[in-house]
Amino acid sequence: MDKFVDKELSGWGCFRGSRGHIYRPETVSAIAAVLQSRQETSYIGRGLGRSYGDAALNRDRGVVLTQRINRFLSFEQDTGVLSCEAGVTLEEILKVFVPRGWFLPVTPGTKFVTIGGAVACDVHGKNHHQDGSLSNFVLDLELLLANGQQTRVSRDENPDLFWATVGGMGLTGMILSVSLKLRPLETAFISVQYQRTPDLDETMRLLEEEDQDYTYSVAWVDGLAGGRSLGRSVLIRGNHAVVDDLSREQATQPLELVPRLSLTVPPQFPDLVLNRFSMRAFNSLYYRRLGQKPVNRVIDYDRFFYPLDSLRKWNRMYGKRGFIQYQCVFPPETSRAALVEVLSRLRQAKLPLFLVVLKRFGAETGSLSFPMSGYTLALDMPMLGGQLLSLLQELDQWVIDQGGRVYLAKDACLSAEAFRAMYPRFRQWQRIKTEVDPQNLFSSDLSRRLRITGVED
Ligand SMILES: Cc1cc2nc3c(=O)[nH]c(=O)nc-3n(C[C@H](O)[C@H](O)[C@H](O)COP(=O)(O)OP(=O)(O)OC[C@H]3O[C@@H](n4cnc5c(N)ncnc54)[C@H](O)[C@@H]3O)c2cc1C
Known part of the structure; x- marks a missing residue:
């Protein structure tokens, strides 16, 4: 009988938690033993629980933590090909490989995620416009299937299962290990340009005309600005710095970081702090601290990619009720009108938007x-x-009407019908799921909410 702990869990948004039976295997064979025991009707893998909604929850069923499956397996210094177990975190990869001149090919906005979780969500970063998602750099995966078989999947070996697993939210099997190609690096710094834009049109124009000049590009939008200022933003765009870009002090140890002070938000943080007035003041200050001219800085990668990571448990700032991150995408032809509509509706709803x-x-x-x-x-x-x-x-209906979709790793609210309308390749995915997991041994609160199963209802 495998031991489990019955515990309340939630995603990062602390909304829609559920009690699950938590297993914490220490080895790959122990994961296989947990699944083979069939003690639970279903299981789901869980990394560091940084998905916002219910993707890594499994009410009254098995939740398999991967944190202890975290060994580096091999690394080729001349090609940058790293092979590691699924529970290795991005923080651990950065710590070991940046000093050797290698960086993550794609990173989300936090380093506190596991590589298995990142692959299961096929995460994107600030370089998606140039490099695409993490899966573009994944060479192969070792996958544990519902029938107990361990199999390698890649673009050449079982490609349909590979493409169903990257972004497959843990529903095709347990990812045991990942081989991926890291990016060579001369310094641990990024040359960043900050530039203010007066409205959405200028924001979009600059992104479209200049994105090819920057490996990383993102716009922080003042979500509370309306009228002619709707969509006014601070563009934050950067490239990896070379040694010549660094200050004398930075250049003494170009691949080393000065450790950052990290603070933890206490559990009883008052939820009144994040209100519409404090957010309006913050947004206005952030926007106005920049003048008309672009500002250039060279900052370390930690400050550039992970500004929120130094505030541990910052999700507590939203109080006990938790929060939602809504992330949607629109195709190029509907983007402008769609963005105006979404930003206007959110403004009218008078929500305290913290991060847009x-x-x-x-x-x-x-x-x-x-x-x-x-x-x-x-x-x-x-x-x-x-x-x-x-x-x-x-908003979901608006996103569907505009040919867009919502990100499952952030979602907590979508309906099964809306999901089907947003993900037209679901049927293709479902065929693979039916082949490898007809009994839905791998399922989660998210998969039941959205009826993402192997057999059509
Ligand atoms: C501050 C912050 C910023 C973020 N920024 C971005 C961003 O810029 N881009 C982006 O794409 N995402 C972003 N995210 C979302 C986050 O990167 C993803 O949800 C991430 O994959 C979570 O990793 P995790 O290890 O915490 O996985 P979990 O949240 O624990 O699990 C996520 C999913 O992966 C599955 N899973 C986990 N491990 C395995 C495994 N070994 N085998 C099979 N399935 C597994 C789970 O079942 C679940 O479906 C952000 C999240 C936060 C909190």
């Missing part, structure tokens, strides 16, 4: 992967109850 981020995406990848060519908008909103849920439903 706009970015251009490149081509799409896995059959359930989120990115598609066009514009993606991500925004954080405190969970304010029924009114917010009906607004999100309206």
Whole structure:
């Protein structure tokens, strides 16, 4: 009998938690033993629980933590090919490989995720417009299937299963290990340019005309600005710095970081702090601290990619009710009108929008992967109850009407019908799921909510 702990879990948004039976295997063979025991009707893998909604939850069923399956397996210094177990975190990869001159090929906005979780969500980063999603750099995966078989999948070996697994939200099997190609690096710094834009049109114009000059590009949008200022932004764009770009002090140890002070938000943080007035003041200050001219800086990668990571448990700032991150993407032809509509509706709803981020995406990848060519908008909103849920439903319909979709790794509210309308390649994905997991041994709160199963209802 495998031991489990019955525990309340939630995603990063702390909304829609559920009790699960938590297993914490220490080895790959122990994972296989947990699954083979069939003690639970279903299991789901869980990395560091940084997906926002219910993707890594499995109410009253098995949740398999991968944190202890975290060994580096091999590394080729001349090619940058790293092979590691699925529970290795991005933080651990950076710590070991940046000093050797290698960087993650794609990184989300936090380093506190596992590589298995990142592959299962096929994460995108600030370089998606140039490099696409993480799966573009994954060479192969070792996957544990529902029938207990361990199999290698790649673009050449079992490619359909490979493309169903990247972005497949853990529903095709347990990812045991990942081989991926890292990016060579001369320094641990990024040459960044910050530039203010007065409105959405100028934001989009600059992103479209100049994105090819920057490996990393994103727009922080003042979500509370309206009228002619709707969509006014601070563009944050950067390239990896070479030694010549560094200050004398930075150049003494170009691949080393000065450790950052990290603070932890206490559990009883008052949720009144993040309100519409404090957010308006913050947004205005952030926007106005820049003048008309672009500002150039050379900052270390940690400050550039992971500004929120130094504030541990920052999700507590939203209080007990939690929060929602809504991330959607629109194809190029509908993007402008769609973005105006979404930003206007959110403004009218008078929500305290904390973070609104706009970015251009490149081509799409896995059959359930989120990115598609066009514009993606991500925004954080405190969970304010029924009114917010009906607004999100309206937004979902708007996203469908404009040919877009919502990101499953952030989602907590989508309906099964809306999911089907947004992910036209679901049927293709479902054929693979039916082949490898007809009994839905791998399922989650998300998969049941969206009826993402192997057999059609
Ligand atoms: C501050 C912040 C910023 C973020 N920025 C971005 C961003 O810029 N771009 C982006 O794409 N995402 C972003 N995310 C989302 C986050 O990167 C993804 O949800 C990430 O994959 C979570 O990794 P995890 O290890 O915490 O996985 P979990 O949240 O624990 O799990 C996520 C999914 O992966 C599955 N899974 C986990 N491990 C395995 C495994 N070994 N085998 C099979 N399935 C597995 C789970 O079942 C679940 O479906 C952000 C999240 C936060 C909190």
